[in-house]
Amino acid sequence: MKARHVILMAAVVGLWPLAANAKSRLADFALAERIKAKVEAGQPLDIYVSYHDVSNEFAPFMKAGVERASADDTVNAQFIGPVGADADGQISEIETLMGRMDGLAISSVSTDALAPLIDRVLDAGIPVVTFNTDNPDSKRLAFAGQDLIQSGREAGKLMAKVLGGQGKVMITTIDAAAQWSIDRESGAREALEAEDGIEVVQTLNTGTDPQEIYSAIENAMLANPDIDGILSLECCSTPAAGTWVERNSAADRVKVVGFDLLDQTVGLVESGNVQAAIDQAPERQGFEAVNLIVDFLNGETIANLDTGVGIYTKENIAEVTDN
């Protein structure tokens, strides 16, 4: 068994509570008559998948998953969402399309802002599931994706491991106030604080522009030259942190653990400037989001679905580059 599979299994076991959540079934749901008629007539189902920012790096992967799920004639799935994380834009678009949707999968810009809308769509007899970013405040039927707190915890454990349980850690994020960031940070801090020898020095909010991100890390490393580890909570400060390590020849004294497999990150993992990157399988998230709704409408019982975490290090990153 490959090391990666062991790690994946461990991660899935760690995420078991996510999969053990309540189940939803059509018999308990007041499905809208027009949708019921379409299902009974075997007509193609119009399912909308609303992602919180269709202009970010992961949108193309999510979209590919949605397209894979709608490859046959029975499902017509559309990938929609705002350009930029715009809650108003996401709400308006869903409101506009409500009359024609047979199911909605949503990754919310803001859990608070979108929860009432999700409940309104459900009240109209339209099944709603969440994907990528959950909205537990709503009455959504199920969630397909990664448990963000748990994935933060995994990142924290990895950082503790590469530091040998000793050192000062800086957490970086492109948006410290976003729900996904808050969730991952809480998980990461929990795992890091469990180690007596590790101190979390600060959380650095880098902004989203690549130049801004790099400059913020550069300044913070100058202000705190004794930092031993940088834990990035997302895609985009991970390669910036790795680039800083590479340009300062600091791989032996500053370790980086981050998220997602952007091209640049893969190269930095290969060169040993990023010790580990956690992948969240975005294509599968888009695919499973559509499938959950289709299964639900076909009468199957659905429950939360963990799309898993993949942990990539120098030892197994070739699996990505070979593909």
Place this chain on the structure above:
Amino acid sequence: MTDLVGAGARGAAMDRFSLASLLRARETGVFIALAVLCIFLSLATDSFLTSLNLLNIGRQVSLLGIMAVGMTFVLISGEVDLSVGSTYALSGLATGMLIVAGWALLPALALGLFTGAAIGFVNGVLSTYGRLPSLIATLGMLSIVRGVALILTGGQPVTVNLRNGADAGVLQAFSFMGQGYLFGIVPMQLVFFAVIAAIAWVVLSYTSFGFRTFAVGGSAKAARVSGISVNWVKIWAFVVMGLLAAFAGILSLAFLPSGQAGRTGLGLELDVIAATIVGGASLAGGEGTILGTILGVLIIGVMRNGLVLMGVSPFVQELMIGLVIIIAVGIDKWSMRRSG
């Protein structure tokens, strides 16, 4: 008539650099504010006043500075350009895509710069012959250009490296533009900023185009009566802006060899306008200097750098930067009223 306007503007520009006017120059207030900020940060943190940090600040403000130089032309001409962040993204990403596609460096750079100049030209034509307020025209272009960048890249990051197909020699030269050091010390981005600022200073202070830009922004009606082609002066100011935004975007990709259309340069226009205004340029037109813009850019850059060095909470940082912009411009306006 043209000569009268030109002479007036030339006189104002030259007066700015006489010794007698130094103390009452507009830049003096901004310079004092910057000096106070630097002294405070030097006392508050050990890391601020080090050669490494000062060179870091120089590099970190360079791209903002290059764009702010362009914005100085646009603001002096009495217009504003909100599309610069999108231009920065599209031009940089387009250049990167061409390099990855195997193009040689010079044609790729030329096409990237042409993209920026063309966007500037469209902004200029819409704001003059199109009779649209530049605020509206460039707001529309902000969205159009960002949309083009997203369509062009399909939302995928553009990473310029050997694996994606860049030629090794081209990659080396391109990387040097963004990551290299002159004499092994001065970051190339800072060198580009200094050269561009020097050229812009000469153009604004000593050339007919510079004088006409001041004249058009000070009073378009008087400039028109003087025989100046107001529309074309403004169009050229927008073209300069587009060209410099494109160059900054290209340097950005050369520094960090990866960009993404949904994130790169997002909201950058506000930083560029803020730095230029802090430096003394006026949204009403006819006012602004390159020296003031450099000082404005430095205030924003030093502030961001200093707050991180001091370990200030990221949320407080946003608040502090906003306060500094308001206070710096407020002091400037207050001192102008007193002297005027």
